[in-house]
Amino acid sequence: MMWLFIALGGAAGALARYSLMTLVHASRIGTNGAWQLLPIGTLIVNVLGSLLIGMLYVLIIEKMILPAEFRSLLVVGLLGAFTTFSTFSLDTVLLLEQGFWLQAITYTLLSVVLCVLAAWLGMAILRLVA
Template identity: 35%
Template sequence: MGLTAFWAVGIGAALGAWGRWGLSVAFNALCPLLPLGTLLANLVGGYLMGISMGLFALGGLLSPEVRLLVTTGFLGGLTTFSTFSAESVTLISRGEYGWASLHLLGHVLGSLIMTGLGLMTVQLLKQ
């Protein structure tokens, strides 16, 4: 791994983590039983990953370092499976099974849908 790749991942991760933190600060208090900031981070991250996948598939548009900055760095820092898991377990341990189910479905299905939509966006725009 070269120094440029190292810095690309680190800078991207910092930006993504700050974005996730900002979303949590702005949205988690709106509905304490369903942390909306984390959900938004994962949905937006899924969509941006789909766009990234579509752009990478076009070939040659982005350097390997930019790919690392965006995917491993920024999107890795923005999206957070560990926080999602901790929030899910907390809801379950409190007996909030309905909210836990909504939380799980929202993150998993929502992220899959948003990733697909991101990929479709690039496919539509390249036409």
């Protein structure tokens, strides 16, 4: 049964990531300049996923408000497919290969700092309210 939960969560996470990234890409059409190359869609997905994993950690592990079975569905399946370290890595390498060093460094720093802060914020919020 756990495999089914992971698969269902993974399908939902992949569809959510695709939808959000498509929406972000469509909103950026027509913008100009080298900063347009910054992979904002992937950044948003990873920061949001980090916020959610912090919240789910508190709900499932610390407070035990949600059953442990939800970890497989939501953390492993949904967020595992929603967030994407491999896309982040590829986006960074492509920026570097194209000579956009400043954008690559900015994107890397933003990704690491914002994702860690988002995970902490998600935990902090749920620790206060749950």
